[in-house]
Amino acid sequence: MQKTILLQKLSGIQTIESVRDILHVSKPMAIYYIHRLRKNGYVKTRRQSNNHRVYSISIDNKLGGKSYFDIINMYSPIKISTSVTYQIYGKEPGLEEALSYAIKTRSLRTILASLALFKKISNWTRLYNLAKENHIERQVGALYDLSKKIMKVRRMTKRFRNYSLSQKKYRFEYVIPGLKSRDFVDIEKAWKVYLPFNKADLDGFL
């Protein structure tokens, strides 16, 4: 069987059993096909708690690079599995970029998981510049204050807060359109940003 056909048929998370089912082959043949793909760099192997092997088969494994989701998953207790591909090559994506990307996705779970990045972010100038570029300064500020309520975070610089804190002329904005918080109204008022989370949503961090 051709390598590209194998790759397309087996792309995703697989076990020996699932490979056998998909290709209708015996166990030794399934092992051989995985071996062929591994030799070409398409396979990453993990082990389950029962010591069974789980194969992650993807073209991305060969291409290398890192995604913002890898960074978020590295630091967050809430893990994200996504079909979105945003691979970065030739540089290590920063935490600040990952946070700004997460907010821009407007995905509830991605933003929730990315709150953990505030524990590690130290380059506030970089974060401010990125936030300003993407017009999300207030969203970053509000999410920071929210994170501060549930976990130990690095201190935000006064300059960041002063530059981005809400002014009278600002209108309320959403982090995720249509979603408001019942439990963090004080933060919402301070930053003039509607937060998409309630207390119960943040259980994963406690």
Next chain:
Amino acid sequence: MITIDQQQRLLFNVARRLKEKITAYAVGGTAMMFLGFKDATLDIDIVFENEKDRNTFKEAIKSLGYLEMNAIKVYGVKRNTPEMFTLDEERFDLFVIEVIDFIFSPTMRKRAEQIHQFGDKLILKIADPHDIILMKCATDRLKDKDDARKIINLTKINWDIIVEEAREQIYLGKERAAFDLGYFLEDLIKMDLDIPQQMLDKLFDIVEKQAKSKKSKSHSEEK
């Protein structure tokens, strides 16, 4: 031929030499490599949103030693041929929005969801498989038919997307889009590919309507 590893290294080298941040779209064989349909390609096909981005990219590849070549040698006498640059066996085909007989439309750009960023300056979005098939019918080469066959065999194709895009192309002024696509797909059927007859009927309907409206227009002009 350029392999995946060579392509990665090359694009990273280009990104390092770019003077400005640019976003471009990978189409053709390059996109197929990023999507795992192919191991190697003859050329790196890239579509830019504007001439300025193409010039920035051109400067970067020229500084790597690439030399301009004549597009007629590869594409024949066609409109909207790319600017081509070559070094040894590697070749860049650089388009701006128009890819031979097709426009890289806003809907195509929206469908290009996979993003690959090289360094800080080169963001490459990968064309959707449906759009790769469409653009393959713009060129009349056997290898393009082979590529389209590979994609159709290996992925689930939503034929409605392809018909809708053909309509969009006509709306954008590419009147031959439905006709060329139908012709291309008929060739693929001859290669034993399973393409639904309904889809061909829809394309034929579009072409028929186009012909009728042209006829009535010419009649009214004569009167």
